[in-house]
Every structure is written in C-alpha cells, then in structure tokens.
Amino acid sequence: MPGVTMSYHPATSEPHWQQAWADAESFRAVRDERPKYYVLEMFPYPSGRIHMGHVRNYTMGDVVARFKRAQGFSVLHPMGWDAFGMPAENAAMEQGGHPRDWTYGNIATMRDQLKPLGLSIDWSREFATCDDDYVAQQQALFLDFLDAGLITRKSAQVNWDPVDMTVLANEQVIDGKGWRSGAPVERKELTQWFFRISDYSDELLSAIDGLDGWPEKVRLMQQNWIGKSRGLQFRFQTVDAPDGFDEIEVYTTRPDTLMGASFVALSPDHPMVKQLAAGNAEIAAFIEECRRIGTTEEAIETAPKMGFDTGLSVTHPLDPDWKLPIWIANFVLMDYGTGAIFGSPAHDERDHEFATKYGLPIRATFGEKGMDLAAADGMVAKAPYVPLKSETVSYVRGFSGQPEQSGEAAVTAAIAHAEEQGYGEGVTKYRLRDWGISRQRYWGCPIPVVHCDSCGTVPEAKENLPVLLPQDVSFDQPGNPLDRHPSWRQASCPECGGAATRETDTMDTFVDSSWYYARFTSPHAATPTDRADADYWMNVDQYIGGIEHAILHLLYSRFFARAMVKTGHLPEQAKEPFDALFTQGMVTHEIYMTRDARGRPVYHLPEDVTDGTLADGTAVEVIPSAKMSKSKKNVVDPVNIVASFGADTARWFMLSDSPPERDVEWTSAGAEAAYKFLSRLWRLADDAPEGGDDPELTRSAHRAIADVTKSIESFAFNKAVAKLYELANAVGKSKAGGEARREVLRITAQLLAPMVPHLAEEIWAKSGGIGLVVDAGWPKADPALLVDDTVTLPIQINGKRRAEISVAKDMPKDEIESLVLADETVQKFLDGAAPKKLIVVTGRIVNVVA
RNA sequence: GCCCGAGUGGCGGAAUGGUAGACGCAGCGGAUUCAAAAUCCGCCGGAGCAAUCCAUGCCGGUUCGAGUCCGGCCUCGGGUACCA
Numbered sequence: 001m002p003g004v005t006m007s008y009h010p011a012t013s014e015p016h017w018q019q020a021w022a023d024a025e026s027f028r029a030v031r032d033e034r035p036k037y038y039v040l041e042m043f044p045y046p047s048g049r050i051h052m053g054h055v056r057n058y059t060m061g062d063v064v065a066r067f068k069r070a071q072g073f074s075v076l077h078p079m080g081w082d083a084f085g086m087p088a089e090n091a092a093m094e095q096g097g098h099p100r101d102w103t104y105g106n107i108a109t110m111r112d113q114l115k116p117l118g119l120s121i122d123w124s125r126e127f128a129t130c131d132d133d134y135v136a137q138q139q140a141l142f143l144d145f146l147d148a149g150l151i152t153r154k155s156a157q158v159n160w161d162p163v164d165m166t167v168l169a170n171e172q173v174i175d176g177k178g179w180r181s182g183a184p185v186e187r188k189e190l191t192q193w194f195f196r197i198s199d200y201s202d203e204l205l206s207a208i209d210g211l212d213g214w215p216e217k218v219r220l221m222q223q224n225w226i227g228k229s230r231g232l233q234f235r236f237q238t239v240d241a242p243d244g245f246d247e248i249e250v251y252t253t254r255p256d257t258l259m260g261a262s263f264v265a266l267s268p269d270h271p272m273v274k275q276l277a278a279g280n281a282e283i284a285a286f287i288e289e290c291r292r293i294g295t296t297e298e299a300i301e302t303a304p305k306m307g308f309d310t311g312l313s314v315t316h317p318l319d320p321d322w323k324l325p326i327w328i329a330n331f332v333l334m335d336y337g338t339g340a341i342f343g344s345p346a347h348d349e350r351d352h353e354f355a356t357k358y359g360l361p362i363r364a365t366f367g368e369k370g371m372d373l374a375a376a377d378g379m380v381a382k383a384p385y386v387p388l389k390s391e392t393v394s395y396v397r398g399f400s401g402q403p404e405q406s407g408e409a410a411v412t413a414a415i416a417h418a419e420e421q422g423y424g425e426g427v428t429k430y431r432l433r434d435w436g437i438s439r440q441r442y443w444g445c446p447i448p449v450v451h452c453d454s455c456g457t458v459p460e461a462k463e464n465l466p467v468l469l470p471q472d473v474s475f476d477q478p479g480n481p482l483d484r485h486p487s488w489r490q491a492s493c494p495e496c497g498g499a500a501t502r503e504t505d506t507m508d509t510f511v512d513s514s515w516y517y518a519r520f521t522s523p524h525a526a527t528p529t530d531r532a533d534a535d536y537w538m539n540v541d542q543y544i545g546g547i548e549h550a551i552l553h554l555l556y557s558r559f560f561a562r563a564m565v566k567t568g569h570l571p572e573q574a575k576e577p578f579d580a581l582f583t584q585g586m587v588t589h590e591i592y593m594t595r596d597a598r599g600r601p602v603y604h605l606p607e608d609v610t611d612g613t614l615a616d617g618t619a620v621e622v623i624p625s626a627k628m629s630k631s632k633k634n635v636v637d638p639v640n641i642v643a644s645f646g647a648d649t650a651r652w653f654m655l656s657d658s659p660p661e662r663d664v665e666w667t668s669a670g671a672e673a674a675y676k677f678l679s680r681l682w683r684l685a686d687d688a689p690e691g692g693d694d695p696e697l698t699r700s701a702h703r704a705i706a707d708v709t710k711s712i713e714s715f716a717f718n719k720a721v722a723k724l725y726e727l728a729n730a731v732g733k734s735k736a737g738g739e740a741r742r743e744v745l746r747i748t749a750q751l752l753a754p755m756v757p758h759l760a761e762e763i764w765a766k767s768g769g770i771g772l773v774v775d776a777g778w779p780k781a782d783p784a785l786l787v788d789d790t791v792t793l794p795i796q797i798n799g800k801r802r803a804e805i806s807v808a809k810d811m812p813k814d815e816i817e818s819l820v821l822a823d824e825t826v827q828k829f830l831d832g833a834a835p836k837k838l839i840v841v842t843g844r845i846v847n848v849v850a
Numbered sequence: 851g852c853c854c855g856a857g858u859g860g861c862g863g864a865a866u867g868g869u870a871g872a873c874g875c876a877g878c879g880g881a882u883u884c885a886a887a888a889u890c891c892g893c894c895g896g897a898g899c900a901a902u903c904c905a906u907g908c909c910g911g912u913u914c915g916a917g918u919c920c921g922g923c924c925u926c927g928g929g930u931a932c933c934a
Contacts, residue, residue: 042934044934045933045934047934082934085933085934086932086933086934087933087934158932159932167932168932169932169933170930170931170932170933171932171933172932172933173932217854217855218854220853220854221853221854221855221928221929224852224853224854225853225929225930225931227853295931295932296930296931296932297851297852297930297931298851298852298929298930300851301851301852301930302851302852303851331851335931349851350851432931433931435931436931436932438932439932440932441932508932509932509933509934510931510932510934513934546928546934547854547855547927547928547929548928548929548934549929549934550854550928550929551853551854551929551930551931552929552930552931552934553934555931585856585927586927586928656862656863656873656874657862657863657873657874657875658862658863659863659864661855662856662863663856663927664862665861665862667861667862667875669861669875669876670862670874670875672875673874673875673876674874676888677874679888680889683889718862718863718864718873718874719864719872719873721873721874722863722864722872722873722874723872723873724873725873725874726872726873729873732890792869793869794868794869795869796868796869796914796915798914798915799868799913799914799915799916800915801868801869804869836914837914838914839868839914839915841868844866844868844869845868845869845915846868847868847914847915848914849914849915
C-alpha cells in the first residue's frame with residue numbers, strides 16, 4: 001500500500017495511481033461546460049520500441065495537458081499511430097512476414113511501453129492510420145477532394161532502379177546508386193496523383209502572419225519554402241531552332257541585369273532539349289548524364305556545374321543584333337519558373353562559376369555606388385557582385401530607371417519597361433510545387449480510383465469504400481506487390497459497369513498525418529469528422545513535435561485543413577489547425593566504440609560500458625553525443641529506466657536541465673540525480689514534525705507558485721524544475737511544522753503534479769490532501785506574498801560592477817543618487833571629480849560614468 | 851549549394867539591453883558511521899598574496915552598459931518536396 005512503505009518505491013506506487021486515475025476515468029475527454037483545451041503531440045511511427053525522444057515529447061505534452069486540466073479546462077489529449085510507411089515493407093523483405101502483422105505487433109509493444117509512463121491520455125480515442133476504418137475515411141476525403149477540384153494527375157520524375165525495376169525513395173538512393181541493387185539510379189517520368197497545394201500558395205503564405213503561437217523560425221522556413229517572388233517573364237526569339245520552338249520563355253527575378261546577359265540555359269528536362277536530343281546523340285548522352293544526378297534539390301544544386309553548348313542562339317530582346325548562345329545546364333530546374341533562364345554572371349554566384357568554366361563573357365550591369373563601367377567590369381571579373389536588393393548601386397549597363405538606384409527599384413523599373421515596350425510582363429511566382437502523393441508501394445492507403453478503357457480514370461463509388469489492401473502478398477521480389485497481384489486489380493467501372501483496373505498507387509504517408517488531429521475529435525464517427533465534435537474540439541490549442549517537421553508535415557496539414565473546410569469536413573475556424581506550436585529538441589547520447597581486428601568500428605550499448613571500459617576491461621573510444629540511433633547503439637531503452645527508477649524519474653530527467661527546444665543529452669548520472677531528488681521529496685513529505693508557522697516558507701511557496709506557473713506557460717520546464725528544487729530546499733531548511741508545513745507540501749504536490757504525477761499523488765495523500773491531486777486544481781499565488789520591501793542595487797562605475805547598496809523598494813531617484821555619490825567606492829573612483837553622468841534604472845542598477 | 855537554428859564554467863544550463871554563471875551534475879572539504887553506501891553541512895569559472903585583471907565560438911560595430919542588438923566569419927545540427 002502506498003503511503004505506508006518506508007522508502008520511495010515507484011515500482012509499487014506508480015501502478016497504484018495509474019489504476020486510481022483509470023478507475024476515476026480522469027483523462028476521458030468530454031464535451032461539457034468547461035472551456036476546452038486540445039493538446040497534441042506528433043503521433044509516433046510504430047518502429048518497434050519507444051525511445052527516449054518519445055518519452056521527452058509525450059512528457060512535455062503531458063505536462064501541458066495536466067496543467068491545463070488543473071486550471072479547469074476540459075482537455076483532449078489523444079494518442080495514435082502513424083502506421084503506414086516503408087519500414088514495414090523493408091521488415092517484410094528482410095525477415096519475412098506481413099507488414100500488417102509487423103505494424104500491429106509493434107503498436108502493441110509500444111502501447112505497453114508507453115502506458116507505464118502515466119500519461120494523461122484518453123486511450124479510448126486511439127487509432128492507427130492503417131486501420132480499415134481510417135483508410136475508409138481517408139478515401140472518402142480523397143473522393144471529396146477530387147470532386148472539389150483539389151486533385152490532379154500529371155507527370156513527375158521518380159528515382160528508378162533499372163535492376164530492381166522499382167521506384168526508390170530518396171533515402172534509398174546512396175551516392176546515386178540503388179541501396180539494394182547498387183545500380184546507378186535513373187530519373188524516370190511517371191504519371192502521378194497530385195494535391196493542388198500550389199493553388200493555395202498565396203493563401204498559405206499570407207496566413208502565416210496570423211500564426212502567433214508558432215515559433216518565428218518555423219514561420220520563416222515556411223515563408224521561404226513557399227518562396228513568393230516577383231519577376232519578369234519574357235520570350236527570347238530563337239535562331240535556327242527546331243519547329244515549334246521559335247521562342248524560349250524565361251523567368252527572372254533580376255530583369256535589371258538583362259544588359260549583362262551572356263547566355264541562355266535550359267533545363268535538361270526542357271521540351272526543346274528533349275526535341276534536340278531526339279536528333280543528336282551527344283545531347284541525348286548529356287541529358288542522360290544529368291539524369292544520373294538524382295531527383296533531390298540538394299543533389300542537383302551541389303553537383304558540379306555542367307553545361308552543353310547547343311550551338312543555337314537567341315537574339316537579345318533589347319538589341320536584335322546581339323546573339324546569346326543557348327546552353328543546356330544541369331542546375332536549371334524544370335520545376336521552377338519556366339525551365340529556362342538567362343545567365344548574368346556578373347551578379348550571380350552560379351552563373352559566374354558557369355561562365356568562368358565555359359569561357360562566357362562576364363559583363364557588369366551595375367557596380368558599387370559611384371563606379372564607372374570599367375571599374376564595375378573590373379570588379380566582377382574574378383567574383384560576382386551580389387549586393388542586397390535594398391542597396392543603392394550605380395547602373396553602368398542599365399536600361400530603365402535612374403543611373404543610381406537600389407536593385408529593388410531597378411527591378412520594378414525593368415518590369416515596367418518590358419511591359420511598355422511589350423516584350424515581357426511582370427509575374428508573381430511561387431517556389432511551392434504541387435504535392436505528389438502517388439507511391440508505387442504496398443503499405444499505404446490505396447488511391448480509390450479505377451482505370452476504365454472506355455471512361456478513363458474514374459473515382460470509385462463511395463458505397464464501395466473502403467478499397468482495402470489485399471492480404472495475400474509477398475515481398476520476395478522487388479517492386480509493388482499490388483502490380484503483380486493475380487486478382488486485386490480487377491474491378492468494375494462505377495460509371496459504365498464494364499471491366500476496369502484498379503489504381504495500384506498508394507498515398508504518401510504524409511496524407512495520413514495531415515488530418516489525424518481532426519479524426520481524434522471523433523475517432524469512431526462514420527464520416528471523416530463529426531461536425532459537432534470538430535466544432536467543439538478544433539483547433540489544436542498546443543501542438544508539440546520535432547523541428548524536422550517544420551516544413552512538409554505542417555504545411556501539408558495546413559493545406560489539408562483548408563481542403564477539409566472546403567469540402568465541409570471542418571469548420572471555417574479550423575483552416576489553421578494548430579493555434580500554437582512547440583518544437584522540441586532531440587535526445588542524444590555519447591557513442592562508445594571499439595574496433596575489430598580489421599579496424600572496422602564496433603559500437604557498444606551504454607549499459608555495457610562502465611567508466612569507459614567494457615566488462616572484460618577493454619577501453620572504449622568515447623565519441624561526442626549524437627542523436628540516439630540503433631546503428632550507433634547509443635540508445636537508452638526507456639523500459640529499462642522505468643524498471644529501475646520509475647516513470648517519474650524518466651519524466652523528471654527529461655524535463656530538467658536542458659531547455660525543451662534544445663537537444664538533451666541522456667546521462668546515467670543525470671537519471672540517478674533525478675531519482676535521488678524524487679526520493680528526497682518523498683522523505684520530505686514523510687517527515688512531518690509538529691510545530692508552528694514559518695512566514696518565510698509560505699513566501700517561498702507562493703513565489704514557487706508564481707514562478708512554476710509562468711515557466712510552464714512559457715514552455716520553460718527546466719526552469720520550473722529549478723524552482724521546485726529551490727522550494728524543496730526551502731522546505732528542508734524550514735522549521736515549520738504541523739498544518740503550516742502540510743499546506744506547503746500540498747502546494748508542492750500540486751506544482752509537481754504535471755511533471756511527476758505519481759509522486760505528487762503520494763505527497764498529496766501524505767500531507768492531508770483530499771481526493772486525488774489530479775483533481776485538486778492549480779494553486780494561486782497570493783500577490784501580497786510576492787513583493788520584497790527592499791532591493792539590492794548594484795553600482796556600476798563605467799559599466800563595471802564595483803559596489804552595491806540596499807534601498808527601500810520605492811526610494812525616489814534623487815535619494816538613490818545621493819546615496820550612490822556618498823558611497824566609499826564611488827568616491828574613490830571619482831577622486832573628487834563630479835560624475836559625467838549618473839544613470840539610475842529603478843529597481844535594477846545604477847551606473848556612474850566617471 | 852540554398853533555407854532555418856544553436857554555440858556561456860569540468861558538464862547540463864540561468865540571465866525584460868542592467869550584478870554573467872540561478873538550479874542541478876561532477877569534484878573538493880567536513881559531519882554521521884567500526885567502515886562503507888545512503889544522508890546532511892560547506893566550498894566550487896580562470897589568473898593573482900592582494901588591489902585587480904581575464905572570461906559567454908571568432909573578428910568588428912552601436913550603447914553609460916552587450917551573452918542579449920547590428921555587420922562579417924567559423925563549427926555543429928535540422929530541412930531540402932518518395933525517411934517519418
């Protein structure tokens with residue numbers, strides 16, 4: 001029985017309180033008269049076991065959930081599983097078995113590991129995105145989106161493994177080769193399904209201004225990702241180009257540099273390049289070489305600049321006698337702008353590198369303020385001149401606006417010039433591309449459409465949903481098992497009733513995670529959402545997750561919420577689904593390494609290393625902390641920590657020391673220290689001497705209430721922890737006894753409850769608390785107990801601290817000034833002279849300028 | 851490459867432009883103990899006998915005053931559209 005054990009023993013007390021909460025249904029989310037609060041942590045991928053990163057993430061969310069609950073909110077705090085994805089298929093390939101069994105097995109394991117943490121989760125709302133029901137609702141959403149014109153089909157490039165005959169994910173391409181086959185990967189075009197997120201570019205961009213509860217860094221990243229730009233679109237007239245390519249359309253954000261143009265560069269995927277390649281083996285070979293770079297922006301941008309001179313040319317729009325050569329360049333992206341650019345090497349790093357490599361002219365358009373043509377040309381010969389657009393420069397080859405103006409002004413003037421003369425127009429473009437959701441993989445949500453010879457691509461009828469994955473599949477050969485399944489593809493056309501073929505693409509798993517927050521508001525509804533529940537619970541008041549999701553997941557979710565509003569599945573207010581966002585850091589650990597006979601690294605688990613040596617005495621090399629990963633074996637299993645120290649210790653350690661947004665290093669010393677402190681709290685509550693009041697202790701308790709409340713509200717859990725250490729130290733030192741002491745202990749229990757809920761219940765019970773602390777509400781600080789009558793003012797002389805004085809809190813400035821001037825140290829420094837300046841910052845500091 | 855962060859004692863970190871190092875870990879000294887563990891008390895950035903000086907990744911700037919603001923770097927981390 002808790003309360004009568006003689007020492008802190010979480011192994012018995014934690015299950016006891018978890019049972020008490022379960023019996024009281026403390027965490028069941030209900031719609032009632034209280035204001036609601038929806039706290040959500042990014043749901044986990046069921047990889048097999050929970051790790052410390054999960055413990056940290058879910059503990060933080062739990063602190064918020066329990067804190068808000070204590071403050072009188074009706075809290076929704078759910079949990080689910082992001083259950084589709086590649087690892088399940090990889091496991092099936094490597095170890096046999098079925099992705100479904102692997103996934104649900106992992107979920108069962110991880111749920112069992114998560115529950116002992118004592119999280120205040122409403123488990124009745126749990127679901128996995130691979131559940132038939134979730135698949136059904138997601139397919140219903142897809143059909144509604146299709147109907148609303150939010151979905152399109154078009155061609156896109158994928159990584160193609162020519163040996164395995166399969167599409168590879170970017171992470172499966174290593175140094176340009178397929179991870180299994182080792183064959184050089186090719187870019188291949190496929191017709192794919194897309195969500196038309198780019199229709200919402202401007203909306204998603206401008207709405208960022210309203211996301212007050214989001215970190216500035218995430219808002220900035222999203223802004224840059226959407227990438228709104230204003231530029232000039234115009235056409236170069238070609239000379240001797242193939243039929244149908246009399247003009248090449250280009251887009252530039254720097255039309256003011258047009259007079260410094262030295263070449264035109266086309267993407268290897270540009271239609272004219274494809275046309276040229278058909279009749280020119282050299283060009284075809286060059287394109288093939290470019291296509292080996294891979295599909296990622298990173299690979300394309302960091303690859304060495306390669307160009308191919310087509311021998312063709314264009315005429316300059318401002319001078320018909322001026323010819324510019326047409327090159328094909330591997331760094332020009334077909335996805336952005338028009339797939340064609342003009343190079344202006346004097347004012348662009350990449351163009352400069354390209355021009356230098358291929359001996360193309362470098363001609364300055366502008367130079368530093370006051371420079372003439374020769375000086376400007378001289379400056380850009382070795383390196384490009386790329387000042388901020390807001391900086392004023394001297395145009396030496398300008399053609400519109402003033403000779404001296406900012407880049408910004410010159411761009412505007414150049415666009416106006418082009419529109420007047422009729423050779424181009426100002427356009428706004430976005431970097432954001434449509435969201436390709438087609439995956440040529442088995443373990444995902446099937447796209448509910450069929451292909452009919454007579455009707456074309458036809459959406460499946462809603463009454464035929466869900467389209468479920470076939471179970472009888474094997475992963476003993478590469479490629480998508482859906483493609484080779486004997487019968488699954490056979491369907492009938494919902495329009496004509498004739499024979500049709502099922503779509504075998506499944507959806508990107510980002511689709512699954514783009515609306516799970518909405519499903520949690522009514523997880524068992526027969527439609528994707530229930531309107532009354534969505535109205536009550538949306539939006540997510542506090543969303544918590546890793547910074548690695550700052551762009552894709554969060555942007556897709558923002559789009560998806562808008563799409564759900566448009567199709568009537570969410571109320572208008574939910575188009576920005578996350579009111580506040582917090583991004584937490586990773587959990588890291590040192591890496592322990594030895595080397596085998598051939599010098600290859602061998603990694604060791606932390607639990608096998610004591611004082612830098614293995615059990616057999618071999619010394620290990622200690623590598624600085626990095627994100628916990630299985631391959632480096634620098635992992636600490638939360639299950640072991642909970643078994644030896646209890647959940648509260650794991651929780652407390654994850655909250656202490658490091659600020660939540662930063663990485664935290666797991667150390668065994670830190671975990672032991674956490675356990676020691678919790679044991680001390682336990683003893684403190686046990687030791688209840690009779691005695692009287694201690695006004696200082698009461699003041700400490702109320703200061704702690706104020707500080708802990710503020711710290712939790714601002715996500716500074718490490719500071720809340722520090723304040724609770726201070727309070728515990730104050731209790732330990734105080735002579736207070738009896739009810740006065742018990743009252744402070746009850747406050748301590750209330751303040752501890754969001755962080756270490758089991759121990760808080762123990763302390764609450766021992767110190768005469770009624771009922772459960774989880775139902776006790778949040779304490780309020782008495783403002784009268786928070787103010788000090790006197791303050792200590794440091795005295796600086798010329799900015800360096802030299803002395804201090806103690807004054808009444810409300811002493812007028814002139815009195816402080818005379819006290820300061822009378823101070824011995826000040827007089828010594830002034831040496832009889834009058835101070836040049838005397839700065840008194842009330843309640844803060846005094847600075848004497850001698 | 852591009853976008854976004856972070857960098858403070860031996861270590862994790864604290865500090866509305868106002869006493870740099872709260873709180874904790876490690877370490878050192880003491881109490882208790884036959885002894886140890888546990889616990890409790892004290893000290894704890896560096897140099898110096900001291901006055902004082904040096905110190906928040908590096909270089910410069912703004913300010914009475916900069917860890918904090920501005921400019922330029924370095925290192926590490928996240929993202930880079932099919933990892934989740």
